[in-house]
Amino acid sequence: GQSLEQPSEVTAVEGAIVQINCTYQTSGFYGLSWYQQHDGGAPTFLSYNGLDGLEETGRFSSFLSRSDSYGYLLLQELQMKDSASYFCAVNTNAGKSTFGDGTTLTVKP
């Protein structure tokens, strides 16, 4: 089966940088995705890593180390609107995505 671990809560101030880590155990690993979800909303795709290294998309970056079964999401220049839940998700080559429990990010002024 699949299992993922990510911190349950993170708090940071506006303008800061925050890193949300994700470790996983899975078979048939294909890639690691990150999603944002605001209260009452649907998950929104942020980033995907299929290969080791860093992927950058604007203020958000994501990193993957397949050998360490580890990834992280880096959010820079935090804004109040970034307050949300962030999920890492392991994708298998069979088309299954297993989500972590989510990290609640609170951005304070």
Next chain:
Amino acid sequence: EPEVTQTPSHQVTQMGQEVILRCVPISNHLYFYWYRQILGQKVEFLVSFYNNEISEKSEIFDDQFSVERPDGSNFTLKIRSTKLEDSAMYFCASSRVAVSYEQYFGPGTRLTVT
């Protein structure tokens, strides 16, 4: 910008009844998914679907669940005999590329089983 749509937004049903949740994926996407999220909990994978076949399903997706793509645009999830524990938000998602990369989620259907 194209988006995934879902109907209804809220469905209330009695235990033991059948429900059909409907989704219209993004038109040029080939891979379709259903997830559920119980209030306050994580997103749980139910099933992925490609080329009119189930690609993968989770332990949750038992014989009470079925999916169908009845025409070129709709993608449905049927629960044959609902249970109280089926109460959740159900999200449909689609992706253009294989293996769950960059999935676009619909707004969800809140299912309440009484």
